[in-house]
Amino acid sequence: MNPCPCGWAGDPSGRCGCSAEMVHRYRAKLSGPLMDRIDLQLAVPRLPPQDMRPDAPRGEASAPVRERVLAARERQFARGGTLNAHFNQAQTEAHCLLAPRDQALLESAMESLQLSARAMHRILRVARTIADLAASDAIATAHLAEALGYRLLDRGAAGQTA
Numbered sequence: 001m002n003p004c005p006c007g008w009a010g011d012p013s014g015r016c017g018c019s020a021e022m023v024h025r026y027r028a029k030l031s032g033p034l035m036d037r038i039d040l041q042l043a044v045p046r047l048p049p050q051d052m053r054p055d056a057p058r059g060e061a062s063a064p065v066r067e068r069v070l071a072a073r074e075r076q077f078a079r080g081g082t083l084n085a086h087f088n089q090a091q092t093e094a095h096c097l098l099a100p101r102d103q104a105l106l107e108s109a110m111e112s113l114q115l116s117a118r119a120m121h122r123i124l125r126v127a128r129t130i131a132d133l134a135a136s137d138a139i140a141t142a143h144l145a146e147a148l149g150y151r152l153l154d155r156g157a158a159g160q161t162a
């Protein structure tokens with residue numbers, strides 16, 4: 001999905017000419033209930049040309065990433081008998097506990113982003129998975145904040161990337 005009708009919203013060149021109203025109407029075409037079900041909503045900026053040079057630094061190699069993912073999956077099965085993504089509501093509540101301070105952060109994000117209960121449970125499961133990838137037993141503030149960041153395009157936040 002493009003970020004706006006012209007596709008340039010958020011680009012550092014500033015060439016997007018869409019009004020906030022146009023961007024909002026465009027994003028509203030994907031209904032709230034549909035966006036609710038998309039766990040990872042990311043803005044993917046255009047790469048600066050120098051990053052595409054053959055000698056530009058590469059991202060992390062696939063093999064260590066694979067190791068981390070496999071370890072995270074093992075943690076998940078050991079904890080809940082299934083993947084975090086497959087938790088029902090009761091399992092989510094049992095296994096995705098937040099510190100009181102982080103619970104307050106989540107609640108205020110739900111307010112400001114107008115998130116549904118379903119979206120909140122999805123955010124908790126994503127935060128639990130981010131913590132698992134970091135081999136962390138507890139969901140830390142940084143894990144929750146990252147999970148919330150993936151809801152970037154949710155209703156209410158539309159237009160803020162421009």
Ligand SMILES: [Zn+2]
Pocket residue numbers: 004005006007008009016017018
């Ligand atoms: Zn635009």
